[in-house]
Amino acid sequence: MKRILAKISLFLLTLLLFVSCNAVKRVEAEEWLLTKNDIFLNGERISENRIYNQLYQKPNSSLLGVPLQLHFYNLARPNIDSILSEKFLQNNQKRERLESLLSRKQLDSYIKSRIEFNQWIKRTGEAPVIVNREDTQKSVNRLESWYWNNGWFNVETDYQIIPSQKKDKRAKVEYYVETNTPYKVDSVNTDIDSGVLDSIYKRHEDEALIIPGTQYRTLDFNAERDRLTSLFRNNGVYNFDQEYITFDADTINTDYKLNTTIIIPNRQASDEDSTYRVPFRVHEISRVNVFTDYTYSNRYEPVTDSAQVDNFTIYSFNRMEYKPEAIIDAIFIRPGRTFSDIARTRTYNRLNSLQNFKYPNIQYTQDPGDTTNTDLIANIFLTPQPKYSLGFDFDVSQSNIQKFGIGFGGSLLIRNIFRGAENLEISGRGSIGSSTDAAASKEDDRFFDISEIGADLKLTFPRIVFPFDTEKFIPKYMSPFTSLSLGVSTQNNIGLDKQNLSSILNYRWTPSRLLTNRLDLVNLQYVRNLNIDNYFNVYQNSYSELNNIVQSANVVTSPEYLNNNGRLIIPQGAENFIESVNNADNTTTGLTAGQRQNVINIRERKNRLTENNLILASNYTYLWNTKENLYDEEFTRFRFKIETAGNMLYAISEVAGFEQNSAGNYEILGVAYSQYVKPELDFIKHWDLGSGNIFAFRAFGGIAIPYGNANSIPFTRSFFAGGPNDNRAWQAYDLGPGSSGGRNEFNEANMKLALNLEYRYNLFGALNSAFFVDIGNIWNVLDIVEDEASTFTSFSDLKDIAVGSGIGLRYDFNFFVLRFDVGFKTYDPARSTGDRWFQEYNFNHAVYNVGINYPF
Incomplete structure (x- = not known):
């Protein structure tokens, strides 16, 4: 290992020396390559980015001191046209020889491709920044302007160009600023x-x-x-x-x-x-006219339908498709009120959010019937979107469950279904795939032997649908919506083969551009496992642990549990062995205390993952996001979510005196419903450091605490760690819980802490890179799990937080980013204490992640 590191170091040093000499390759004899800017404020050197950002000329961007984009630019030939002409066209003998092998058209195409490739190198790279006195003076002027605009009206500025003492065509520029007394x-x-x-x-x-x-x-x-x-x-x-x-x-x-x-x-x-000049006056809205089906082609046609409601006049060139009240409800420009830009902006926002119209247009004109010239008529032109919209999607995937899978889906959106701007979306999805034999029957030799199919129905109302008026709490300018959704799905030969039924009654409203609120008043999910006998085929790690215990030297168990190879029979033999250990019925003997506890842990996990789930929850999400658009690189995002489940069902069970099962839990339709509280905090901060350099930070914390009718959290509501959007040094579900070492195929727990740091920078063109450090883990706490390595009992268990680090590449396609990250286990809590740092920190043990867009 030491020899490999030495070779790598020697290679990097040689490369550094080579590129250092090559940086001034395209710098002329009487020119200087700008290597550094220094700003001295009142005699003291400063380092504030906001001041350095005022400079007109900046050194070439670099990575670890190496100007990679400049070196890439230097690969291009400065006079490629004349070089190729001299090489291929002016040399008659060589040209004739080439034309005998290639046609003249092919030769011209080859030369053109060489020229275009050379130009691409120049565009992708970065030309050397040459010290220029005119540009330096522009920087001085900018500095002077910046300080003047911040109150230093008597600021004095100067600069000095300082060539390198090595006389290697490099120079730095020092800027001097004397602010004097501010105003x-x-x-x-x-x-x-x-x-x-x-x-x-x-x-x-x-x-x-x-x-x-x-x-x-x-x-x-x-x-x-x-x-x-x-x-x-x-x-x-x-x-x-x-x-x-x-x-x-x-x-x-x-x-x-x-x-x-x-x-x-x-x-x-x-x-x-x-x-001439006239005094300003306050204007009032006298009338509001709304054209619900305006298009450029019918602008001169007569209206055929109209309605008058609350001093609003609603017009239609054809039969009116919208209830007048639904249109008026989205308009904040009111007759009899004074003109207001806020009312116009809110009207635009609300009409756009309905997703029923495109390009709303609001125009004001003087009311010809008003002699004071203060009344305005507001004309609102709405162009409806198509009533029906179809969508389709298709994807190919691979996972630890399927070797190859094809997914497909489609959706139908019906706008204005009840004439009140309501939208109904009907969607279906399905997939077929070839299994990894973990779940599919061994007797089935079909290639596509696993499948999943589902359907969803979602109805959205542009208002809060509630028994009493909510206008005082959630006014219309907050763009309130109510959504009612229903979903069903079923799986075949995938894991335990689940049937899933879900229904959500959701409210959302946006008090401001930065703040969004979401309330799921009802979030119902029913999960039914159809093939629990397949558990040990799916969760092979648990099955292997049981067999290792059975085959231990001192362990004796019933031969009826074993097949001819001495392994537990699936499913009955494995289940009988677990129950014999749990009941201590002397059928199985010779186990150590640790082996017995391991079997109990496997039993608890199996029971939890094979039981059917009934979750009746409510949750509230508060989201604060200062990101203005897709290209905003400096923003803050804070999300708080709290979910509670089972409280209403528990109250009904207590009042109605329902009977409890053998475990002491109430059941609904034969299922012990879940009861828990689950708060989450998620904070993201991005700093734009300039020149394509971004520092990104994320912190997450969540815990789900079971109580009342439950002693554990359903798998669908638990936390996992690892993967391309979490700790990238571990694959998804491979990290934790605690120091247990990810013994199971799908490791999850009910508490999670995560911290991510990432420095992003541009390499050249659309290719970016990043260094990252991911910190975090999951634990079990206050639930049924008793394994000491997996549980969080005190702050001393924070020593089991995992640390991953690595580097990544991102290619920006404008509409999405393709991401490739390599993560290394920097601190692995699964290893013994004192042997956790930088073990197996190499490419052989690295985790490679591919993702779409940035992880946070």
Whole structure:
């Protein structure tokens, strides 16, 4: 191992020396490659990214000090056209020889491909950043502007280009900034011509963003301009625009204090060839007209249907397909109310969220019947989407259950099914595959021997459907929705062959762009296992452990439990052996205490995974997400979820006096229902470090505590660790619980802690990379599991947190990211204490993950 590490180190050192010499390959004799920028603020070197981001010229991007993109660019030939022309076209003898082997067209195509490949290298790489005095002066100007805009009006700047002492065509640039005394805001006065604007301003003066006593910032003044524009337009001033606002700042003989005057003149109007100013006025909405089936082609056609409701007029060019009340419910522009930008924005958002219309268009016009010229008519043009939409999907997959699988599905979306903008979605899904023989019958020689089929029905209402009015708690501007869904599925030759029935009554609403709330008032799931006799065919690890115990030297058990090879017969022999150990009936003897406990643990896990599940739960999710769009690289995401199950059923069972089974649990339809509480916290933070460098952080914690009618958590509600979106040094379900070492095929538990750190950077073009560290594990706590290695009993068990680290590649296709990660077990809690760090830290024992998009 030491020799291999030495060879790798020697190779990396040689490569580093080679690329270091090659970096200035395309730098001319009288030029310098920019290697570093230093900024000195009042004589002290600083390292703030926000200041360095002001510089116009920055060194080539690098990884561990190596400018990979620059080296890739240097692979391109600078004069490829003339080189190829001289090599193939001007050399008559060589050209004739090639043309005898290739046609002239083929030769031209070859030359063209060489040129295009050379150009691709240049586009993908990064040209050397050459020190340029003009660009350096631009950087100085930017620095000066940044400090001026933050209150240092007397800032002084300079720079110096410092060539390398090695005279190797490299140089760095030092920038010098002397800020001097900053200016602070002293007083804020107003000069507002319009009495209407002045009155609105004074009512909201305490909300001002320019605050006396604070240091001047241009951004504060810009924000105040935006605030005032929004304030006036949301208080009825339809004609107002931010260009009307100017600031007059007095700094003469003020002892570094700034006296500000906000100036807003009257509105400019025109009449033929003359212009004049008129005071701003508050405008009201006199009428709202809604065209429910507007298209460009029917814009001149006469309307054939209309309805008048609450001073709204609803028009249709054909038969009206929507209930007027459903349309009005989505509109916040109301007759008799003052004009408001907020009302228009909320109307746009609500109409778009209905998924019934495309390109809503809202226009305001002066009411010709109003002599004061203050009334507005709002015209809302809606273009319906197709009533029916079909969707199909198809995928090919591979897993530890199937060697090869084909999945397929389809969906039908019916819009406006009850004429109230309700949407009904009917979907079906299915899959067929070839098993790994873990679950399928050995007598079945078909290639496609496993299958799954399911169907879902989802009905969405654009309001809260509840026995009483919820408008006071969840107003319409929060875009409330109610969804009722029903799903069924069945499996054949997959694991224990399950039938699944689920039903959810869900409410969701968004109080702001950042905040989303979701409440599953009813979340019902019934899981029925059809083939529990197949348990030991599926969970081979448990079966192997039992056989190892049976074949121990001192263990004696009934020959009826064993086949001719001395292995337990599936299923009856294995089950009888477990029960004989559990009951201590002397059929099985010679077990150690540890072996007996292991058998009991296997029995508990088998009972839990083979029992049918009835889960009647409710849950609430709070999601705060500052990410503005797909390309936003700096954001915060916080999710809190709490779920409770079985409480209502338990109360009914207690009041009704239901009988309990032999285990002391109540049953519904022959199934002991689950009862638990399950809180989760998930926090994600991304920092944009500039130049394609991102630092991403995630922390997760969750626990599911059984109580009352249950002493364990259903498999579908438990936690697992490992996999491409968790701890990438372990495969999914392979990590934990605790230090147990992942003995089972599917390791899960009812408590989880996870922490992920990832540094992402660009290599070249659309190819990115990342270093990551994943920390976490799962444990059993407060449930039926008694295995000491798997349970969390005190904070000292945090020593069993696993650590994985690694590197990954990501290729950005714009609409999705293809991800490849290599994870190494850095700290493995399954190993003995003192032998956990960096054991088997090599590619032979690495875990390779392929995923779509980033893990968090």
